Amino acid sequence: MTxxxxxxxxxxxxxxxxxxxxxxxxxxxxxxxxxxxxxFAAQNGIPHAFSSLDEFFASDAFEAVYIASPNACHEEQxxxxxxxxxxxxxxxxxxxxxxxxxxxxxxxxxxxxxLMEAMRPHHDHLWKQVVSHLSCIGRVRGAHLDYCxxxxxxxxxxxxxxxxxxxxxLSNAAMLDIGIYPISMAAMLFGEPKHVCGSSVxxxxxxxxxxxxxxGYETHTVSISYSKIADSAAPSVILGEKGAIRIDKVGxxxxxxxxxxxxxxxxxxxxxxxxxxxMHEEVRAFARFAAAGVLTPTxxxxxxxxxxxxxxRRAAGIVFxxxxx
Numbered sequence: 001m002t003x004x005x006x007x008x009x010x011x012x013x014x015x016x017x018x019x020x021x022x023x024x025x026x027x028x029x030x031x032x033x034x035x036x037x038x039x040f041a042a043q044n045g046i047p048h049a050f051s052s053l054d055e056f057f058a059s060d061a062f063e064a065v066y067i068a069s070p071n072a073c074h075e076e077q078x079x080x081x082x083x084x085x086x087x088x089x090x091x092x093x094x095x096x097x098x099x100x101x102x103x104x105x106x107x108x109x110x111x112x113x114x115l116m117e118a119m120r121p122h123h124d125h126l127w128k129q130v131v132s133h134l135s136c137i138g139r140v141r142g143a144h145l146d147y148c149x150x151x152x153x154x155x156x157x158x159x160x161x162x163x164x165x166x167x168x169x170l171s172n173a174a175m176l177d178i179g180i181y182p183i184s185m186a187a188m189l190f191g192e193p194k195h196v197c198g199s200s201v202x203x204x205x206x207x208x209x210x211x212x213x214x215x216g217y218e219t220h221t222v223s224i225s226y227s228k229i230a231d232s233a234a235p236s237v238i239l240g241e242k243g244a245i246r247i248d249k250v251g252x253x254x255x256x257x258x259x260x261x262x263x264x265x266x267x268x269x270x271x272x273x274x275x276x277x278x279m280h281e282e283v284r285a286f287a288r289f290a291a292a293g294v295l296t297p298t299x300x301x302x303x304x305x306x307x308x309x310x311x312x313r314r315a316a317g318i319v320f321x322x323x324x325x
Contacts, residue, residue, distance in 0.1 A: 001287040004028035004048075004056060004086070006077055007068030008040040011091060014279055015066055016044055021272075021280035024287060026066075030056040053077070057084035064290065066118070067091060070170040072322050075100040078115065079107045087114040087290045089283070093180050096171035096322050098307045105296050105303070114290040116282075117302045119184050123285040124278045126253040129268045130238070130245055131189065133258050137240025140190070143222040145182030147250045148210070148232035157205075165228075166207045171320040173208035175200070175309050179226030181251045182236065186215055186222045187304035189238075193217055196308055200316035201229070213312055252278045 001024045005012050008031045019025055028048035031037035041049035050056035057065075057080055064087035067077050075095050078088045088108070094117040095101040108115035121127045134140070151157075157166040164170055165177070175183070186193075198213035210227035220239075225232065236247040243260035247253050258266040270278075289297040313319070 001064055002027045002062040003064050003066050004062035005066050006030045008036055012068045017276045018279035018283055021275045022283035028061045070164055071096045072171040075104055078104050082107045082111040082113045089116055089118050089286045091118045093176045094302050096320050098310050101306045108295050114295055116286050116297055120278050120282050121185055122298055123281040126256045129256055138242030140240050141220045142239040145236045146225045146232050146234045147178050147181045148227035148230055150231045151228040168207045171322045174210050174228045175312055178228050182224045183308050184305040187301040190217055192304045196311040198312045
């Protein structure tokens with residue numbers, strides 16, 4: 001599969017590094033400035049560079065679009081790409097609101113093209129081990145999912161510099177950047193919760209830097225911790241009546257442990273060592289879904305997770321400009 005890329009940031013670099021492991025390649029890139037588009041293309045061996053979105057979408061140089069722009073741009077750019085006849089792999093969160101995500105899903109179905117959120121754990125082979133061994137721990141009675149990572153741009157923010165990563169005007173918040181990983185995994189494993197409650201840590205700028213959430217299900221609760229302003233050394237754990245499953249890192253696990261109540265332990269470790277991370281697994285899955293004509297392959301967990309974030313934002317009083325659409 002050939003990709004056109006929107007965005008020339010570090011996540012686009014990671015995406016490019018993953019493509020050879022998924023038998024895919026990038027043939028075009030868009031940036032707001034011609035100089036940046038050409039420089040990124042030259043640095044990465046990409047033959048086509050664009051600074052006009054209309055020209056980019058009209059190009060026949062690629063089959064699919066990878067969108068790594070700010071959250072506030074996801075809906076408009078994805079729908080434009082779908083209408084131009086491109087499949088779309090859009091970075092998480094698919095949209096900053098449930099209403100926007102639903103409009104995107106409807107557009108994919110109307111256009112007959114695949115739309116998928118780039119949520120790496122949905123396709124990670126170690127997370128698949130978690131899913132396949134969940135029955136081994138018996139009835140689930142609780143879980144704690146943790147993703148706290150001190151942002152590489154937080155120091156610049158503290159120093160007064162502007163950075164997209166801490167701008168709420170771009171429909172960004174810690175829950176949609178870092179927190180969306182554990183929230184999405186709860187949605188994937190357990191579906192839609194019966195109730196949601198949480199609390200957010202707001203920075204002086206109004207940006208949500210960290211938060212906690214509790215999701216209530218029929219037989220158990222899931223507690224979630226996320227942060228862009230502090231690291232955590234805690235693993236994530238799913239608790240059952242017969243044992244537990246420990247996951248070292250929600251976004252890209254390297255080690256998963258199945259620990260039964262009697263002490264028997266089974267360890268699963270990452271085996272695809274040559275790959276830089278697990279991003280290639282989502283690219284492989286996306287290409288398979290597009291080839292098979294599956295239009296919205298992760299619709300249920302994606303919409304459930306974004307709906308949970310909507311509830312958490314309402315509780316914290318976080319409003320984005322995009323909410324007015």
